[in-house]
Amino acid sequence: QPGEECSERVGGACSPGTVDCEGSVPLYGEYETGVCGGVDGTQDRECTACDECDWANEYESGPCDGVNNRQCTDLTVCGVGVEYETVAPTWTSDRECATCDSCAGDGRVVDVLCSGSTDSTCKCDGIAWYGEGASCDLCDTCSDAGQVVAVACSSAADASCACNGVTHYGDGTTCTACDGCDSPGQVIVAGCTADSDTTCGCNGSTHFGDGTTCDECDLCDGPGQFVATACAPETDAVCECDGSTNHYGGHDGCSQCTACDANASEVTPCGANNGVDDRTCECDHGFYGDGYTGPPCGDLG
Numbered sequence: 001q002p003g004e005e006c007s008e009r010v011g012g013a014c015s016p017g018t019v020d021c022e023g024s025v026p027l028y029g030e031y032e033t034g035v036c037g038g039v040d041g042t043q044d045r046e047c048t049a050c051d052e053c054d055w056a057n058e059y060e061s062g063p064c065d066g067v068n069n070r071q072c073t074d075l076t077v078c079g080v081g082v083e084y085e086t087v088a089p090t091w092t093s094d095r096e097c098a099t100c101d102s103c104a105g106d107g108r109v110v111d112v113l114c115s116g117s118t119d120s121t122c123k124c125d126g127i128a129w130y131g132e133g134a135s136c137d138l139c140d141t142c143s144d145a146g147q148v149v150a151v152a153c154s155s156a157a158d159a160s161c162a163c164n165g166v167t168h169y170g171d172g173t174t175c176t177a178c179d180g181c182d183s184p185g186q187v188i189v190a191g192c193t194a195d196s197d198t199t200c201g202c203n204g205s206t207h208f209g210d211g212t213t214c215d216e217c218d219l220c221d222g223p224g225q226f227v228a229t230a231c232a233p234e235t236d237a238v239c240e241c242d243g244s245t246n247h248y249g250g251h252d253g254c255s256q257c258t259a260c261d262a263n264a265s266e267v268t269p270c271g272a273n274n275g276v277d278d279r280t281c282e283c284d285h286g287f288y289g290d291g292y293t294g295p296p297c298g299d300l301g
Contacts, residue, residue, distance in 0.1 A: 021047035021066040028052075029064035053091075060092045085117040107136035111155075126155035146175035165194035185214035204233035223247060224254035228274070243271015248278045263287040263297035 021030040034046025050064030053072035062071025075089050078097035087096035100114035103122035107129025114120040124136035130153050131137050139153030142161035146168020151160035161172040168175035169192050178192035181200035185207020190199035200211040207214035208231050217231030220239035224247025229238035241247040241254035248271050249255050257270030260281035270279040283289050287297035 021045065029070070030066065031064055031069045032067050055091065059089050059094055063092075080115075081113055084114040084119050088117070103133075105135070107131070107138075108133065123155045126153060128153070130155060130158050132156070144175065146170070146177070147172070163194050165192055167192075169193060169195060169197050171195065181211075183214065185209075185216070186211070202233045204231060206231075208232060208234060208236050210234070218251065222253050224249070224256070241271055241275035243269060243275055246270050248272075248275055250276050258292050261289065261292050261296050263299075264289070264292070 021032045029050045030047035031050050032045060033048040034043060036043075036045035047066075048069075050070040051072065053060055053070065057075055058072040059075055060070055061073040062068065064070035073094070076095045076097060078085050078095070082100055083097040084100055085095055086098045087093075089095040098119070101120045101122060103110045103120060107124045108122045109125050110120050111123040111133065112121045122133040124131045124133060128139055129136035130139050133155075137158070140159045140161055142149045142159060144161075146163050147161045148164045149159050150162035150172065151157075153159040163170045163172060163175035167178055169178055170176050172194075176197070179198040179200055181188045181198055183200075185202050186200045187203045188198055189201040189211065192198040202209045202211060202214035204217075206217055208217055209215050211233075215236070218237045218239055220227040220237055222239075224241045224245045225239045226242055227237050228240040231237040236251075239251045241249045243257070246257045247254035248257050254275070255278070257279045258281070260266050260279065261283070264281045264283050264287070267280040267282050268277065271277070272279075281290075281292055283297035287299060289297040
């Protein structure tokens with residue numbers, strides 16, 4: 001130790017019993033600054049405390065080993081915003097840094113910039129791209145015929161599409177043109193919506209039916225016919241025959257009523273039963289036959 005003399009000198013050197021300087025890793029310790037024996041063999045070994053590193057900014061690159069002083073080297077500093085710490089420094093090792101993820105690539109942008117020991121986190125821009133950030137997919141533009149954007153694309157989720165409900169309807173993935181209800185006699189009963197087609201009906205004035213197809217209403221314009229019940233959207237007109245014009249029958253047409261025979265009289269008038277029945281006749285008293293045109297009622301004589 002400093003100031004401690006050798007107990008014995010052999011050939012200009014201290015005896016084996018002389019205490020060496022005590023090194024230490026990584027803190028404290030001593031190193032030899034005066035050689036045992038000196039020039040003339042009369043000096044003891046001298047030890048000096050090793051230098052301490054500025055541990056906040058340096059690490060020990062060469063040890064304090066009893067012979068050599070401690071060597072200190074500046075710690076590597078990771079570049080702010082461009083590097084992050086991957087291996088923390090120790091008393092005897094440097095800090096290691098890696099380049100921050102720049103989030104380059106289709107649609108990727110920086111979500112949280114790298115700092116300290118954490119790399120940058122990336123996300124998709126949520127405008128034209130979506131995904132988990134490691135990779136991004138193009139957002140659906142909802143540009144097929146009749147499609148509109150229902151929910152905009154976000155960083156984590158694709159856009160949701162719907163049908164416009166004006167010209168097209170459907171589930172949004174596919175859209176079908178709305179029925180224009182433009183077949184003869186068709187009218188719109190309920191408009192097209194985003195998820196359901198137009199409901200069509202028949203106009204009930206010139207056409208009737210279930211709305212999918214419409215048929216022309218009967219005009220009841222045959223000889224002796226007249227409209228008894230008007231045409232409606234789902235039902236045809238009801239035609240009857242006008243007994244006053246000497247006709248009977250119904251929807252399918254009217255026939256001229258049978259005339260009573262000579263020597264016969266009318267029993268029920270032409271067009272009885274709402275115009276359905278023909279006239280009925282019978283022979284007058286004293287005559288026989290069916291009472292209709294043909295062989296006249298005969299004289300019972």
